[in-house]
Amino acid sequence: MFQGPKTLKELNYQPLPSEPVRLDAVVQTHAHTDHSGMLPKLVKSGFKGPIFATEGTRDLLEWMLPDSASIQEAEVERLNRENRRRDRPELQPVYTMEDAQATLRHIRAVEYETWQPVAKGIRGRWWNAGHILGSASVELEVETGAADLPHFSILFSGDLGPQDGALQQSPRGPQGVDYVLCESTYGNRERPHLDDDQRRAAIARDVTQALGVGGNLIVPAFAIERSQELIGDLVYLMARGKLSTAPIYLDSPLATRATEVFERHLHLLDDVDPKAGSPFRAPNVHYVETVDQSMALNRISGGAIIIASSGMCDAGRIRHHLRHHLWHPRTTVLLIGYQAPGTLGRLLQDGAAQVKIMGEEIQVKAKIRKLEIYSGHADRGDLLTWVKARLPIQRGLFLIHGETTALAGMRENVLTLGLEPDKVIVPDLDQRYQLDRAAGALAVASTPRLEPVRTEEAKQGWDWHNELAAFSLELRRILDQAQNDKARMALLKDMRRVLDKR
Numbered sequence: 001m002f003q004g005p006k007t008l009k010e011l012n013y014q015p016l017p018s019e020p021v022r023l024d025a026v027v028q029t030h031a032h033t034d035h036s037g038m039l040p041k042l043v044k045s046g047f048k049g050p051i052f053a054t055e056g057t058r059d060l061l062e063w064m065l066p067d068s069a070s071i072q073e074a075e076v077e078r079l080n081r082e083n084r085r086r087d088r089p090e091l092q093p094v095y096t097m098e099d100a101q102a103t104l105r106h107i108r109a110v111e112y113e114t115w116q117p118v119a120k121g122i123r124g125r126w127w128n129a130g131h132i133l134g135s136a137s138v139e140l141e142v143e144t145g146a147a148d149l150p151h152f153s154i155l156f157s158g159d160l161g162p163q164d165g166a167l168q169q170s171p172r173g174p175q176g177v178d179y180v181l182c183e184s185t186y187g188n189r190e191r192p193h194l195d196d197d198q199r200r201a202a203i204a205r206d207v208t209q210a211l212g213v214g215g216n217l218i219v220p221a222f223a224i225e226r227s228q229e230l231i232g233d234l235v236y237l238m239a240r241g242k243l244s245t246a247p248i249y250l251d252s253p254l255a256t257r258a259t260e261v262f263e264r265h266l267h268l269l270d271d272v273d274p275k276a277g278s279p280f281r282a283p284n285v286h287y288v289e290t291v292d293q294s295m296a297l298n299r300i301s302g303g304a305i306i307i308a309s310s311g312m313c314d315a316g317r318i319r320h321h322l323r324h325h326l327w328h329p330r331t332t333v334l335l336i337g338y339q340a341p342g343t344l345g346r347l348l349q350d351g352a353a354q355v356k357i358m359g360e361e362i363q364v365k366a367k368i369r370k371l372e373i374y375s376g377h378a379d380r381g382d383l384l385t386w387v388k389a390r391l392p393i394q395r396g397l398f399l400i401h402g403e404t405t406a407l408a409g410m411r412e413n414v415l416t417l418g419l420e421p422d423k424v425i426v427p428d429l430d431q432r433y434q435l436d437r438a439a440g441a442l443a444v445a446s447t448p449r450l451e452p453v454r455t456e457e458a459k460q461g462w463d464w465h466n467e468l469a470a471f472s473l474e475l476r477r478i479l480d481q482a483q484n485d486k487a488r489m490a491l492l493k494d495m496r497r498v499l500d501k502r
């Protein structure tokens with residue numbers, strides 16, 4: 001499912017690029033919405049087969065797919081209110097709650113590192129990818145029936161975790177496969193590598209500082225993994241007196257459900273003793289359920305830690321908290337995860353002086369802190385370690401799932417491992433390949449849904465919707481600063497003349 005800039009998000013409403021009824025099965029790497037969010041659309045469009053996923057992924061999807069459906073329904077509801085006022089045709093949601101529920105019935109749970117038949121002549125094996133609970137790289141072995149090459153194998157990395165993640169183990173995988181499709185999110189970026197103690201010391205410092213000035217600490221967090229890592233660390237530090245005990249509110253019903261899934265799979269987590277009970281519970285940790293309870297948090301003027309999703313501030317209850325808190329200089333906003341270009345989180349990270357939330361202009365007076373210590377993604381070095389451990393890669397390495405610059409950086413890196421340059425492929429969106437017995441991967445004619453990105457701005461994910469929002473804020477600022485209403489009127493008339501000339 002496309003997230004981020006509206007131009008990309010609009011693709012979610014278009015037909016899928018392959019015919020769902022012709023597909024035999026789906027092999028799922030993990031539960032994140034950008035990887036799982038189109039499953040209900042697939043089922044809605046006629047897919048009849050099984051969806052194979054690990055138990056952890058299945059249990060998370062049980063909450064995430066319905067949640068995604070309600071987001072789809074709410075978004076279309078909002079757009080349609082606008083469309084009706086403008087006399088434009090109404091949209092249909094990408095899928096509904098019913099489609100999400102139907103999808104869950106297709107899921108078949110698989111064990112890690114155990115061969116599983118997935119379709120005629122194809123078997124799969126799931127390897128722990130160390131990214132989020134249940135995450136996996138999927139290895140497929142395909143029978144060809146040909147004497148010179150009886151079978152070949154493909155490994156999909158899925159999203160990969162770091163070598164030193166907080167709750168997840170280091171990624172694992174097979175060696176010597178024919179083709180690898182490797183994610184490249186952080187293909188050109190290094191992250192500081194912290195061990196558990198260093199990471200906890202860093203978070204303790206930031207929390208102490210934020211609460212020390214008397215305001216609240218607002219943390220936009222991803223419902224899966226980031227929220228649990230953060231709460232796990234805070235509970236750990238407060239229980240040992242390394243951080244003063246403060247009320248912690250997790251204001252995300254989805255994150256709460258995810259926490260319960262984590263608690264059912266404690267044995268999968270790194271450095272967690274299942275016998276010691278849940279590492280995510282303490283008397284000062286409050287799991288907020290209802291909207292009323294969420295609104296009531298507005299009455300707390302200081303000293304509280306409010307964790308809410310979404311992690312990039314694009315949706316969810318975090319937007320209400322930011323609207324309520326951003327203008328206040330004693331507030332601290334702590335960004336602990338990746339902020340994609342074009343998202344509200346990225347605007348804050350880049351130092352925007354004012355932002356628009358739910359149509360309202362808000363001055364940013366809060367301190368914006370960035371502490372990217374909980375990344376569930378492998379960085380440049382981790383990715384290289386992972387690829388190296390998969391060698392030899394016999395026929396081809398596809399680099400996928402990254403911004404243009406990250407993909408370019410990743411390509412440069414993997415070439416240092418001695419891979420042949422023409423076997424390291426960076427495909428465009430919707431590019432198709434034929435896997436040829438003799439020649440390897442051959443690009444075949446295909447029609448992309450979007451023009452490949454060319455301009456520098458498009459590379460950064462900045463589209464005309466972002467430009468319009470920035471422009472209207474700037475216009476408002478200029479009008480506010482104009483001497484009087486007469487000057488404002490003159491300015492607007494000048495602009496009108498420019499537009500009329502077009």
Ligand SMILES: [Zn+2]
Pocket residue numbers: 030032035131159
């Ligand atoms: Zn992911």
